[in-house]
Amino acid sequence: MNLKKWSATALVLVAAAGAGWWWMQRGDAPAVSYRTAKIERGGLQATVSASGAVNPVTQVSVGTQVSGQIRDLYVDYNAEVKAGQLIAQIDPETFEYRVRSAQADLDAARANVLTAQANAAASRANLSRAQTDLAEAQRSHDRNLNLVAQGFIAQSEADRTRALVASATETIKSAQAQLGVSEAQIKSAQATVAQREAVLAQAGVDLGRTRIKSPVDGIVIKRAVERGQTVAASLQSPELFVIAQNLSDMQVDASIDEADVGRIRTGLKATFTVDAFPGQSFDGEVLQVRKAAQNVANVVTYIAVVRFSNAAGRLLPGMTANVRILTDARENVLKVPNAALRVRLPGVEPAGAAPADAAAPVAAAAGSGAGGRNPMTELRDRLVQQLKLTEDQIGKVDGIFASARPQFAALRELPEKDRPKARERIMVEVRARITDVLSPEQKPLYAALVAEQSGRQSTRGRVFVLGADGKPQAFDVRLGISDGSMTELMMPANSPLADTLKVGAEVIVGTQSAAPRAASGPRFSF
Structure with missing residues (x-):
């Protein structure tokens, strides 16, 4: 029994030694090395990319209002x-015959x-003759009445002339x-003449419309008909030509995604390229x-019109x-590679909140807050000066900003993912209240200021x-624009992180195993 126990113990020790040797040969888990990049200082330009089509500023579709060949x-x-x-x-x-018929x-x-008029x-x-007959009959009747009164003629003769007077009347x-009927016939005939004149004028207009003329000075960029082709204008005017009024001043109708349209406003500079050049x-x-x-x-876009000069006529x-x-x-600002912002290292958390966090809700709502200055104060000063x-x-x-500060401070109690929407709701209310204070002349200026701030x-x-x-x-940091x-x-210049996150400082942009397995190849984390 003792021999069997010692044999079993020996086998366990040998197995343990073999496992230890295998583990030592395998080595520890490969160490992790970090890929880094430097923080730089320089200029940054935030842009919105879009695609569109080059079009004339004014182009006219020339059609026809009459049908024919x-x-x-x-x-x-x-x-x-x-x-002209x-x-x-x-x-x-056909229209010439219509004119002739209308003229007839x-x-x-x-x-x-x-x-x-003759009638x-x-x-x-x-009427004049009847009036004369009545006057003569009246005179004869008056004489007969005198003669009857004197007894020279019989009463019957006076009665006869009385009847003649009544008949003449x-x-x-x-x-x-x-006469009234004749005058009415004249008016009816004159109305018919006016109607026939209108028909003749319409026939003349239709005849003139057979001559298609250019409504503007320009260049024909499209011809949609051929000689001998029949065009029908019964329902809508068919398109015969498209004339560009001016190819020296043109525009690009660019489709802007709804996520970027809030950053676009009139007056912004733009550049574009075309495949032809x-x-x-x-x-x-x-x-x-x-x-x-x-x-x-289901993709919503908005059209931004980019005006440019095409004096050389190269773009079509x-x-x-x-x-x-x-x-x-932005000029002369600290900038960090975007890859550094995508790095996630589990278990590594900042020692404390970034100094700017206390003012983060207000800063995000009001603007950049560069230089450590109170962002609300900076926004107030811009409103006072520019408006x-x-x-x-x-x-x-000032009362609006004072009432908004507690609301912004309360954002710190919300989860990180809920803060942007809550912050935007507060800002919508603040903007509406400020708009109510402004005059009609100040409101467009304020709208432009809001559009500018939305991009910052x-x-x-x-x-x-x-x-x-x-x-x-x-380190938790505040970020501005990106290219x-x-x-x-x-x-900010007075930030405790200014000595750590400065020009030349190395930030982690990725990780890589120091001893990666050959079968699986290197593994990177971004």
Whole structure:
């Protein structure tokens, strides 16, 4: 039994020794090395990229309001035209016959007027004759009455002349009625003449519309018809030509994503390239941001109009332009590689909150807060100076900021992910209250100031720096604008981190195993 126990013990010891030898041969877990990059100082430019099409500032679609066959074409692509110049002719034969028919109807109507006027003249003559007969009958009746009174004639003779007077009176009434009818016929005939004149004028207009003329000075950039082609304008005017009024001043209609449109405002500088001239850049300026949304495949975009000069005539309508709009620029600022902001090292947390955190909600709402100055104070001063606020307005604005500070301070109690939305709700309320204080002349200036500030809001980030012991240290920082590869590191001059996060300081941009396995290859973490 003792021999068996010793044998079992020996086997366990041998197995343990073998496992230890295997573990020693495998070695410890590979150490982690860090890839670093330096903090730099220099300029940064924040841009928004978009694509669009080159278009003339003004282009006119020339159509036709009458139907027919194209008989002649007088211009072609790229032809320069003047306003009023004949550019096409529709066969006018049908419209010429309509004019002749309308002219004949007008002549007949005018003849009817003359006939009605002649009938009225005859009616007036009949009335005059009836009035004369009545006067004669009245005189005869008056004489007979005198003779009857003197006993020279019988009463029957007076009765006869009385009947003649009554008959003449009725004849006058009939003549007057006939004259009224004749005058009404004249007015009816004259109205018919006016109607026929309108028909003739319309026929003349339609005949004139067979001559297609250029409405503006410009260049023909599209011709949609051929000689002999029939065009129908029954429902809508067909497009015959497209004329660009001026190819020296053109624009790019760029589609801006809804996430970036808040950073775009009029007056911003822009550059763009086109495939036709690789390696060349063209300068422009944002002229307009259209409020109408474009929804394509559930992607919402807005059109920003970039105006530029095309004096050399090199760019042509319809070219695809890749646009970069400069939304903000900073000079002589600290900047850190974007890769450093994407590094995540589990278990490494900052020793304490960044000094700017106490004012973070206010700084993010008000603007950059560069130089350690109170951001709310800086924003207030800009409002006073740029909007020229009155004393009464200054007092109201100060009250608005004072009531907002406790709300911003309360943001620190919220989870990090909920702070941006809550902060934006507060700022929307603050902006609305400030707008109510301003005059109609000040409101556009304030809207431009808000648009400018929206592109300068700071965000929070974290960077890792290797300490003296070779271990990473985490620091929460405030970040400004980014150009896609570098991001502004907002570091007030009096910040305790100014000596650590300075020009030349090494920040971690990735990790790599010091002894990676050959089978799996190197592993990086970003």
